[in-house]
Amino acid sequence: MNGRFGEYGGQFVAETLVGPLEELEAEYHKALLDPEFTEELDRLLKMFVGRPTPITELHRLGVTENGVKLWLKREDLTHTGAHKINNSIGQALLAHRLGKKRIIAETGAGQHGVAVAAACAYLGLDATVYMGRVDAERQAPNVQRMKLLGARVELVDLGTATLKDAINAAIREWIAHPDTTHYLLGSVVGPHPFPTIVRNFQSVIGREARAQFLEENGRLPDVVVACVGGGSNAAGMFSAFLDDPVRLVGVQAAGEGKGGDGGHAAPLLYGEPGVLQGTRTYLLQDDDGQIQLTHSIAPGLDYAGVGPEHSHYKDTGKVEYISASDDEALDAFAALSAHEGIVPALESAHAVAGALKVARGCEPGSTVLVNLSGRGDKDLTSAMAALKQREENSR
Amino acid sequence: MKRLEQTFTDNRVKEETTLVAYITSGYPSLGETVGLIRAAVDAGADVIELGVPFSDPLGDGPVIQATGQAALDTGTTTAATIDVVAEARAAGVEAPIVLMGYCNPFLRYGLTQLYDDARTAGADGFVVPDLPVSEGGPWLERARAADLGQAFFAAPGSSPERIAASSAASRGFLYVLAANGVTGVRSELDPGIDAYLERVRAAGDTPMAVGFGISRPEHVAALHGRTDGVIVGSALLRAVGEARDAAGRRRAVTELVSSLKAATR
Numbered sequence: 001m002n003g004r005f006g007e008y009g010g011q012f013v014a015e016t017l018v019g020p021l022e023e024l025e026a027e028y029h030k031a032l033l034d035p036e037f038t039e040e041l042d043r044l045l046k047m048f049v050g051r052p053t054p055i056t057e058l059h060r061l062g063v064t065e066n067g068v069k070l071w072l073k074r075e076d077l078t079h080t081g082a083h084k085i086n087n088s089i090g091q092a093l094l095a096h097r098l099g100k101k102r103i104i105a106e107t108g109a110g111q112h113g114v115a116v117a118a119a120c121a122y123l124g125l126d127a128t129v130y131m132g133r134v135d136a137e138r139q140a141p142n143v144q145r146m147k148l149l150g151a152r153v154e155l156v157d158l159g160t161a162t163l164k165d166a167i168n169a170a171i172r173e174w175i176a177h178p179d180t181t182h183y184l185l186g187s188v189v190g191p192h193p194f195p196t197i198v199r200n201f202q203s204v205i206g207r208e209a210r211a212q213f214l215e216e217n218g219r220l221p222d223v224v225v226a227c228v229g230g231g232s233n234a235a236g237m238f239s240a241f242l243d244d245p246v247r248l249v250g251v252q253a254a255g256e257g258k259g260g261d262g263g264h265a266a267p268l269l270y271g272e273p274g275v276l277q278g279t280r281t282y283l284l285q286d287d288d289g290q291i292q293l294t295h296s297i298a299p300g301l302d303y304a305g306v307g308p309e310h311s312h313y314k315d316t317g318k319v320e321y322i323s324a325s326d327d328e329a330l331d332a333f334a335a336l337s338a339h340e341g342i343v344p345a346l347e348s349a350h351a352v353a354g355a356l357k358v359a360r361g362c363e364p365g366s367t368v369l370v371n372l373s374g375r376g377d378k379d380l381t382s383a384m385a386a387l388k389q390r391e392e393n394s395r
Numbered sequence: 396m397k398r399l400e401q402t403f404t405d406n407r408v409k410e411e412t413t414l415v416a417y418i419t420s421g422y423p424s425l426g427e428t429v430g431l432i433r434a435a436v437d438a439g440a441d442v443i444e445l446g447v448p449f450s451d452p453l454g455d456g457p458v459i460q461a462t463g464q465a466a467l468d469t470g471t472t473t474a475a476t477i478d479v480v481a482e483a484r485a486a487g488v489e490a491p492i493v494l495m496g497y498c499n500p501f502l503r504y505g506l507t508q509l510y511d512d513a514r515t516a517g518a519d520g521f522v523v524p525d526l527p528v529s530e531g532g533p534w535l536e537r538a539r540a541a542d543l544g545q546a547f548f549a550a551p552g553s554s555p556e557r558i559a560a561s562s563a564a565s566r567g568f569l570y571v572l573a574a575n576g577v578t579g580v581r582s583e584l585d586p587g588i589d590a591y592l593e594r595v596r597a598a599g600d601t602p603m604a605v606g607f608g609i610s611r612p613e614h615v616a617a618l619h620g621r622t623d624g625v626i627v628g629s630a631l632l633r634a635v636g637e638a639r640d641a642a643g644r645r646r647a648v649t650e651l652v653s654s655l656k657a658a659t660r
């Protein structure tokens with residue numbers, strides 16, 4: 001690992017963190033070669049997380065209008081309800097090996113926070129989760145779950161009080177206690193080696209999905225779609241298809257749907273490369289290099305940066321990045337619930353919305369595999385309110 | 396670079412600790428910054444570290460975060476900060492001025508342009524807290540070309556090899572982080588600091604300046620002979636923030652810097 005994805009990635013951090021990052025990388029490599037670690041991880045993924053998760057064929061969405069077959073990879077069915085747990089379990093085991101009993105983490109949607117809290121409760125580690133106050137308000141059920149699972153939740157009031165600010169708070173805390181604390185970063189962002197480690201822990205999604213799809217269909221899907229906030233569920237999903245003749249599509253949050261005029265969280269569509277939170281990647285920034293405000297109805301996508309590997313895939317064209325607006329995500333949220341019996345997370349609803357756009361341009365008979373990264377229980381209050389608001393506005 | 400090196404050399408000869416005063420550019424306003432720099436230098440600051448505000452200053456605690464945000468709110472940019480340096484020179488400030496800022500605004504400005512413009516304005520170097528030596532190659536190249544300083548960092552947990560690498564790469568001085576954590580006022584120096592500073596001293600010849608948590612004359616006095624320089628930031632900005640008007644802010648800088656300076660001998 002050299003920590004670069006083309007010209008992206010790297011380790012732009014305070015000197016205080018360089019040692020701990022080197023230690024983490026070294027331990028990660030040792031762990032991969034240690035059957036005790038890999039067997040324990042596999043066992044926990046099976047017996048605690050509930051893997052493998054199935055794939056599910058849709059009967060109406062995409063089919064009725066476009067004759068395209070949509071399949072979902074069901075990360076919503078993991079314990080705690082989102083893909084985040086795959087990485088949390090892996091890193092918690094690593095922290096255990098490093099002898100670090102105190103875990104800190106950031107969370108946006110609260111799914112990573114809940115996954116960390118659950119993993120730490122199960123493995124006997126102490127967990128503190130940083131969460132922007134705005135996100136805590138819009139994902140209240142997850143705040144309660146984290147507390148019930150024994151984690152301390154620290155609300156962050158800085159900046160926009162969302163994911164980026166929670167990451168800032170967690171990094172500052174790590175700088176203060178680098179020797180005793182492991183920062184359990186929840187996406188493929190931040191300094192090397194996090195983007196690689198998190199992607200590798202999430203690659204189980206792609207490995208399973210590819211084999212399952214082949215088994216069910218006797219062939220690979222034509223298109224694979226995932227939502228991209230930091231980019232971990234997408235990176236894990238795509239990792240299994242990089243050498244296949246499969247179109248890969250990442251869906252970012254178009255927010256208010258004003259294109260590049262602000263009110264979105266789509267750095268891969270409208271950003272410029274820069275350095276934020278330890279890594280060089282596409283960012284939403286102004287002419288002076290200040291990080292800009294973002295907006296998405298999905299807190300897990302509401303971030304001004306993105307994993308450096310995605311920036312590289314954007315430049316090379318390996319992955320296409322499109323966007324879905326708040327409205328389109330809400331439509332998909334409602335449609336998947338009513339027509340297929342599955343309530344998706346608002347983040348994952350962006351992937352479904354993106355897949356439906358892709359399906360419109362596909363030949364009938366094509367197959368599209370969508371990573372349904374999480375379930376929507378956490379979003380019921382805010383999604384129902386938004387749907388009601390929309391109804392009122394349209395009267 | 397020469398002016399920066401000379402400052403540390405002169406003070407070493409005099410057996411005085413070089414006093415580096417950190418001021419956030421544009422706090423509380425761009426109009427006051429040169430006056431505050433002047434006040435610090437007139438009261439005995441040997442070097443000015445001028446902070447370029449950034450929206451996400453990961454190395455900074457609440458005091459400096461707040462000053463940076465206030466500066467951004469009044470429109471302070473990297474370009475405006477470089478202008479402040481030029482104005483300070485025009486106003487007769489002769490002390491070395493190093494610019495402290497995070498990677499992103501500097502990269503956005505463009506490294507070649509940045510180092511050229513900083514040099515033209517009369518700046519003496521850069522301190523970039525989210526730039527470890529391993530990522531510093533292109534920056535050092537610009538610093539060399541523009542004959543400017545470039546401080547890298549040592550941290551309490553840095554291995555001897557890393558401290559040696561940071562020291563060797565640094566131009567002007569090595570920034571020695573006094574403690575883990577972000578910037579901020581601390582009441583006590585870390586009890587293990589003497590052994591740590593000896594390790595840093597043994598790792599290279601580059602002058603060392605200790606910062607993070609240094610806020611009182613007692614701290615400065617306790618470090619005499621153990622480091623070439625000390626850096627005071629949050630304490631100074633807190634004093635500035637507590638004063639009521641522009642004259643009070645200059646007076647606050649004068650008072651604190653004078654008392655710190657007295658402890659450098």
Ligand SMILES: Cc1ncc(COP(=O)(O)O)c(C=O)c1O
Nearest residue numbers: 111229230231232233300347374
């Ligand atoms: C269900 C769900 N999907 C997606 C994301 C976005 O993260 P990533 O892009 O890293 O997968 C989140 C983040 O909180 C999430 O909770």
